[in-house]
Amino acid sequence: MTFDIAILLTQDGLTNGALYALLALALVLVFAVTRVIFIPQGDFVVLGALTLASLQAGHLPPTLYLLLALGGAVGLIDAVACLRSGRAHAVGRVLLIELGYPLALWALCHWLLPLSQSLWLHALLTLAIVVPLGPSLYRLVFQPLAQSSVLVLLIAAIAVHFALVGLNLLGFGPEGVRTAAFSDAVFEIGSMFIASQNLWIVLVSAVLIVALYLFFERALYGKALLATAFNRTGARLVGISPDLAGRLSFAVAALVGTVAGILMGPITTLYYDSGFLIGLKGFVGAIVGGLASYPLAAGGALLVGLLESGSAFYASAFKEVIVFTLIIPVLLWRSLKSHDRGSEE
Amino acid sequence: MTTSLRLSAALALALAATAARADITVGVVVSATGPAASIGIPEKNAIALGPSEIAGEKVRYIVLDDGSDTTTAVRNARKLSSEHQADIVLGSTTVPTSMAMIDVMAETGTPMVTFAPALALTSPVDDKRRWVFKTMTGDDHELIPLLAHMKATGKQRVAYIGFADSFGEGWLKTAEPMLAEQGFTLLARERYARTDTSVIGQVMKIIATRPDAVMIGASSGPAALPVMELRNRGYRGDIYLALGATFGDFVRIAGSKAEGVYAPISPAAVQADFPPTLANRDAVLAFVEAYEKAYGAGSRNMFAGSAWDAVQLLQQAAPKALQQAKPGSAEFRAALRAQIETISGFAGARGVYHFSPSDHAGLDRSALMLGRLEGGQWRPVQ
Numbered sequence: 243m244t245f246d247i248a249i250l251l252t253q254d255g256l257t258n259g260a261l262y263a264l265l266a267l268a269l270v271l272v273f274a275v276t277r278v279i280f281i282p283q284g285d286f287v288v289l290g291a292l293t294l295a296s297l298q299a300g301h302l303p304p305t306l307y308l309l310l311a312l313g314g315a316v317g318l319i320d321a322v323a324c325l326r327s328g329r330a331h332a333v334g335r336v337l338l339i340e341l342g343y344p345l346a347l348w349a350l351c352h353w354l355l356p357l358s359q360s361l362w363l364h365a366l367l368t369l370a371i372v373v374p375l376g377p378s379l380y381r382l383v384f385q386p387l388a389q390s391s392v393l394v395l396l397i398a399a400i401a402v403h404f405a406l407v408g409l410n411l412l413g414f415g416p417e418g419v420r421t422a423a424f425s426d427a428v429f430e431i432g433s434m435f436i437a438s439q440n441l442w443i444v445l446v447s448a449v450l451i452v453a454l455y456l457f458f459e460r461a462l463y464g465k466a467l468l469a470t471a472f473n474r475t476g477a478r479l480v481g482i483s484p485d486l487a488g489r490l491s492f493a494v495a496a497l498v499g500t501v502a503g504i505l506m507g508p509i510t511t512l513y514y515d516s517g518f519l520i521g522l523k524g525f526v527g528a529i530v531g532g533l534a535s536y537p538l539a540a541g542g543a544l545l546v547g548l549l550e551s552g553s554a555f556y557a558s559a560f561k562e563v564i565v566f567t568l569i570i571p572v573l574l575w576r577s578l579k580s581h582d583r584g585s586e587e
Numbered sequence: 588m589t590t591s592l593r594l595s596a597a598l599a600l601a602l603a604a605t606a607a608r609a610d611i612t613v614g615v616v617v618s619a620t621g622p623a624a625s626i627g628i629p630e631k632n633a634i635a636l637g638p639s640e641i642a643g644e645k646v647r648y649i650v651l652d653d654g655s656d657t658t659t660a661v662r663n664a665r666k667l668s669s670e671h672q673a674d675i676v677l678g679s680t681t682v683p684t685s686m687a688m689i690d691v692m693a694e695t696g697t698p699m700v701t702f703a704p705a706l707a708l709t710s711p712v713d714d715k716r717r718w719v720f721k722t723m724t725g726d727d728h729e730l731i732p733l734l735a736h737m738k739a740t741g742k743q744r745v746a747y748i749g750f751a752d753s754f755g756e757g758w759l760k761t762a763e764p765m766l767a768e769q770g771f772t773l774l775a776r777e778r779y780a781r782t783d784t785s786v787i788g789q790v791m792k793i794i795a796t797r798p799d800a801v802m803i804g805a806s807s808g809p810a811a812l813p814v815m816e817l818r819n820r821g822y823r824g825d826i827y828l829a830l831g832a833t834f835g836d837f838v839r840i841a842g843s844k845a846e847g848v849y850a851p852i853s854p855a856a857v858q859a860d861f862p863p864t865l866a867n868r869d870a871v872l873a874f875v876e877a878y879e880k881a882y883g884a885g886s887r888n889m890f891a892g893s894a895w896d897a898v899q900l901l902q903q904a905a906p907k908a909l910q911q912a913k914p915g916s917a918e919f920r921a922a923l924r925a926q927i928e929t930i931s932g933f934a935g936a937r938g939v940y941h942f943s944p945s946d947h948a949g950l951d952r953s954a955l956m957l958g959r960l961e962g963g964q965w966r967p968v969q
Binding site for chain 2: 244247250251254258416417506509511512513515516519520550551552553554555556558559561562
């Protein structure tokens with residue numbers, strides 16, 4: 243291996259690692275707040291990329307139907323809950339929010355799509371469409387199960403994953419997509435070439451990670467999330483709604499996933515079912531952090547990225563084997579270090 | 588109506604049904620839904636164009652969908668044999684579904700013509716596989732035009748990258764001895780998964796060995812990934828792909844980056860003019876005319892060609908088998924099998940067939956020709 247190749251592989255590893263780090267952070271957050279191991283995290287990546295691709299192709303993304311269907315279901319459940327608790331006056335407002343938002347977005351897409359081809363506009367629309375799916379999914383699937391064991395929540399998460407993969411196939415078809423790049427520029431530093439898309443990925447990931455940090459440290463909602471993650475019962479006692487915390491953490495997870503999808507779209511071909519493996523690699527990173535530590539999870543995810551590009555060079559036939567085997571020594575080390583924390587729940 | 592009258596009426600009806608069984612019954616199993624649907628549907632379309640009469644006997648087609656699922660394929664095969672007394676079964680679409688049907692066919696003594704590619708379906712011709720024939724080219728057919736071109740253009744050092752699954756391994760396993768025999772050096776054997784998002788590592792390793800040509804054992808959309816990466820990393824040499832890259836998503840995803848790559852193509856799928864020296868030229872033109880008349884201009888494809896040829900083989904074999912036995916009997920099925928085995932030098936849409944008691948793969952070495960991607964279209968290299 244020459245120096246040039248080593249640089250290139252490191253670059254590739256860091257780029258993928260940055261994306262996995264985003265996913266790992268979201269996984270840790272969701273697990274800490276809701277105890278859900280969020281298998282569909284990778285599916286949000288795919289939803290983001292596929293939605294952006296269909297916007298760029300000038301179609302109305304099928305994700306809008308999903309948003310409308312989920313919104314309708316959530317609206318219905320919340321409206322019934324309002325009626326039961328005797329707050330009939332709130333029904334109108336609930337339905338307006340849950341159904342009005344998708345419909346307004348629909349109209350907006352209709353109006354804006356023929357007008358502008360701007361990548362930024364498309365990216366914003368993608369975020370507006372995909373991110374609300376996160377809290378809706380929490381409301382529909384996980385909130386009623388909030389008191390269940392980690393295992394039940396995991397099973398529900400797997401069910402959601404399969405449902406999303408099926409819906410992706412139905413809506414977007416089996417064809418792979420590649421979205422337009424943010425920019426095609428290539429920088430040359432010495433003998434080194436750096437594609438600007440890779441820079442974008444690393445920069446946006448870093449910005450998002452810092453933003454998440456500030457959100458947790460400075461914003462009230464962020465602090466509420468952090469408090470719930472530390473101690474659910476305690477947080478509840480001081481007046482933090484666990485439902486709100488759950489929805490919020492799913493919104494953050496969906497946001498992170500969608501951003502990762504928008505970033506990943508131009509550098510690789512994504513298919514309706516690509517999400518699982520991507521999410522799994524983020525999960526390996528999160529496991530390195532014991533599903534609890536944010537910096538360790540991010541470091542683990544970077545390690546996964548570097549290991550992946552290195553093993554692709556040295557032993558491509560065993561690439562996935564090497565990446566996923568990483569989890570075994572980590573689990574061994576963690577089980578020696580800590581006392582059976584898994585069965586606490 | 589008295590009971591006895593009712594009974595005799597039922598008996599008469601049953602007898603009439605048996606009498607009607609003199610028709611030739613063609614059972615068809617295709618993957619018209621599921622992952623292989625894009626291949627199964629054109630096959631089904633081609634079967635629909637089959638003749639309604641062969642040598643004065645009516646032909647009845649019973650088409651069942653296996654949903655790309657092995658269990659369903661076996662169930663369908665059994666149903667065709669036991670319920671419909673099929674004289675011959677055509678299909679199925681994929682290697683696993685076809686492989687699973689062989690046992691049923693051998694057990695019931697029914698000849699089967701599959702549209703799936705693997706050589707293992709018909710080779711070696713043993714007690715079970717003597718009932719199986721195929722009309723689809725295999726890995727060896729794909730490699731013949733590729734290696735011929737590499738030889739003719741003076742290439743020696745070759746690198747390989749392909750799927751890390753049975754598709755890629757099968758392709759490499761067929762290629763290795765052929766490459767060695769013709770004096771090529773294989774510099775690198777790299778693998779990647781269909782779902783991979785990056786092949787930079789593999790591509791850098793390939794480029795570092797400075798090959799004259801790169802062979803890619805991959806199909807459809809995922810085959811585009813190494814092609815794009817090789818071009819992005821400045822590889823200027825020739826790239827040779829598997830037949831699987833000539834259909835599906837490859838051209839759409841790889842776009843202009845794939846311009847000038849080579850792959851084997853079937854005359855039955857070529858949209859441009861092909862060489863007038865082509866051995867099965869008339870057969871291809873007949874297929875294209877009939878198929879595009881029914882399904883629109885430009886709809887020709889090699890999968891429909893394979894299914895079309897399966898019906899052609901039946902049409903060749905049935906008249907002689909009819910002289911030996913009546914349709915619906917075990918003797919007729921055995922005669923049909925024996926007759927297909929004697930077909931040699933018959934030109935179909937996919938190529939020229941030479942069957943023999945030791946070779947049920949049929950298609951001869953020239954079934955595929957070399958294609959080059961020009962302006963987003965696969966064109967034959969003259």
